[in-house]
Amino acid sequence: MIHSMTGYGDASGQLDSVTYAVEIKTVNNRYFKARVKLPDSAAFLEEEIEALLRKNLSRGTINYVLELKNIPVSTAYSMDEPAMRIIVGRLEQIAKSFDANCTIDLTGILTLPGIARPRIPDKEVAEKVRNKVLSITHEAIEKLKQMRATEGESLAADLYSNCGVIEEELEKIQARSDGVLIKYAKKLNSRVNKLLAEAKLKLDEETLAREVAVFADRSDISEEISRLGSHIKQFIESCEKNGQAGRRLDFITQEMLREANTIASKASDIEIIQSVVNIKSSIDRIKEQVQNVE
Numbered sequence: 183m184i185h186s187m188t189g190y191g192d193a194s195g196q197l198d199s200v201t202y203a204v205e206i207k208t209v210n211n212r213y214f215k216a217r218v219k220l221p222d223s224a225a226f227l228e229e230e231i232e233a234l235l236r237k238n239l240s241r242g243t244i245n246y247v248l249e250l251k252n253i254p255v256s257t258a259y260s261m262d263e264p265a266m267r268i269i270v271g272r273l274e275q276i277a278k279s280f281d282a283n284c285t286i287d288l289t290g291i292l293t294l295p296g297i298a299r300p301r302i303p304d305k306e307v308a309e310k311v312r313n314k315v316l317s318i319t320h321e322a323i324e325k326l327k328q329m330r331a332t333e334g335e336s337l338a339a340d341l342y343s344n345c346g347v348i349e350e351e352l353e354k355i356q357a358r359s360d361g362v363l364i365k366y367a368k369k370l371n372s373r374v375n376k377l378l379a380e381a382k383l384k385l386d387e388e389t390l391a392r393e394v395a396v397f398a399d400r401s402d403i404s405e406e407i408s409r410l411g412s413h414i415k416q417f418i419e420s421c422e423k424n425g426q427a428g429r430r431l432d433f434i435t436q437e438m439l440r441e442a443n444t445i446a447s448k449a450s451d452i453e454i455i456q457s458v459v460n461i462k463s464s465i466d467r468i469k470e471q472v473q474n475v476e
Contacts, residue, residue, distance in 0.1 A: 186333030187242035191326030193318040201251040428475040
């Protein structure tokens with residue numbers, strides 16, 4: 183069954199009083215595109231997380247965010263105290279040289295490059311963080327996939343409905359096309375007889391038959407009807423198979439539109455053309471919906 187490319191999944195867990203929260207949002211995209219946002223202390227996991235996303239999701243723009251909550255400042259950052267002392271001492275010397283009485287803002291010093299740095303976890307802590315983050319990432323991905331599957335069911339229902347409309351219109355075209363040739367032959371015969379009667383000439387039946395044969399060959403849409411019907415069956419079969427069907431469905435939809443356009447160009451009957459208009463309207467709807475299929 184097809185899956186939608188739109189979905190959301192989240193999960194959270196605690197490790198040493200720190201809460202790790204993962205959010206994954208996906209939207210449609212012709213290709214796979216992952217945007218992974220991690221805190222500095224977990225940046226070493228970026229490649230592994232992207233590989234995990236790629237393994238489970240084949241298409242779409244994936245926005246992955248990991249947030250850390252309730253993290254103690256002492257474990258989050260390390261400060262270069264010797265450098266701070268040097269800077270403060272130098273500032274005090276400058277103030278005395280100007281005979282100025284001023285206070286030093288330590289928070290401003292913390293913003294200087296290299297003074298306050300994210301604390302990089304050691305090997306043991308990093309492994310614990312890795313296990314926790316990957317665990318909740320798996321959980322978030324499963325929720326995301328479930329939502330995409332549910333959305334896929336709604337997409338499939340709409341796609342099947344439009345395929346049904348196309349099949350109904352094809353049946354009308356098939357039934358109508360059988361009588362178009364006979365109608366054309368009678369109309370041509372009547373018109374020619376009228377013109378020849380005025381000129382007092384006799385109709386050449388062989389010439390009339392040849393003209394009707396040329397028209398029949400030029401306006402024959404039986405192959406197009408057959409191919410379009412075959413495309414509908416392939417489309418439905420692809421929807422019912424497991425796996426990623428988005429690109430295949432997109433290709434089949436283009437072929438469906440190609441056959442519909444050919445029928446429209448060959449048809450000379452107003453009712454057939456109206457059916458083709460209805461078919462192309464349904465194909466446009468299908469094409470729009472297929473853009474959301476994984």
